Amino acid sequence: MRQGHLAILTESADLHALLIQRVLHDRGRVACDVIETDSLCGDGGLSWSDTRSRLAVKGGGHLDVADLDVVWWRRGSNVQKIPPGITDSADVEVINNDCRTALAGAFWNDFHGTWVSDPHATALAENKLVQLRAAQAAGLPVPRTLVSQDPEEIRSFCRSVGDDVVVKSVRGCSSAPVFTTKVTDAHLREEASMRLAPAIYQECVPGQEHLRALVLGDEIHAVSIHSEDLDWRGRLPEEFRIAQVDDATRTGLVDVLRRLRLRMGVIDMKPDSSGVPVWLEINPQGQFLFMQALSGLDLVTPCVTYFEREALSAAHRVRP
Structure with missing residues (x-):
């Protein structure tokens, strides 16, 4: 039986990736490599041609994308760790764009195994409007929701749900997380602020x-x-x-x-x-290890078992 091969695409020092890799290595049924997608810059780690896609892996060595059975697309589109001497904004943009695009192209062309999860599907699913519609279609209870930057429509929505409404960002930013908060009369008076960008206004549970x-x-x-x-x-x-x-x-x-x-x-x-x-x-691709640490629920074992099962299954499928 051929051994399965999993690659985890993620950022540097990702505890989730490193722990899953270690446990899979200990089990010995599936090979697992970590590709630090924010470290392509400067390490000479990517080469693509009409015959193969070659990538450097954490710890040394290289892999061919076509040989992989499963790719865990955990953090696949990272900003590069650019040397401090490169400060020109155009240079930085070119490095980030070219590393990101070359990496994606190599996998879209040459990977024929199982995605966890497909990058296009992941990008779509990260949109909270798309998520909400999918949850509704699946029959799950969903709070009454408005996404808007129209002050009058926002105020009308708040009145319709008894003024018990929370507000949260549609996307936000990683450098300064915006947490969910209650909508107050003071918020509703800030017309200029509301008009700047759409936000999610939702019935409070x-x-x-x-x-x-x-x-x-x-x-x-x-x-x-x-x-x-x-x-x-x-x-x-x-x-x-x-x-x-x-x-x-x-x-x-x-x-x-x-x-x-x-x-x-x-x-x-x-x-x-x-x-x-x-x-x-x-x-x-959310964080889940803290759930194990704080509750005692073993999440590593089912996660490793899941990836192992997916890799072994993909390893025995006929490739195009």
């Missing part, structure tokens, strides 16, 4: 219980988070517990991934006053 689930194919591994904060990410709470989801929610979450063409995802929900989980959002 009351309560202090939150649900976060790692979905791997049709497997769901969830934790319950108790937090007095509206957005628990701003101040990580201490109380994490292993949780179960009901059959209807399980079916709905698996269906959302199918509709978004994802093979894994980290999903945030919040139980309503009746205990029914209400959809909030999905991160196609």
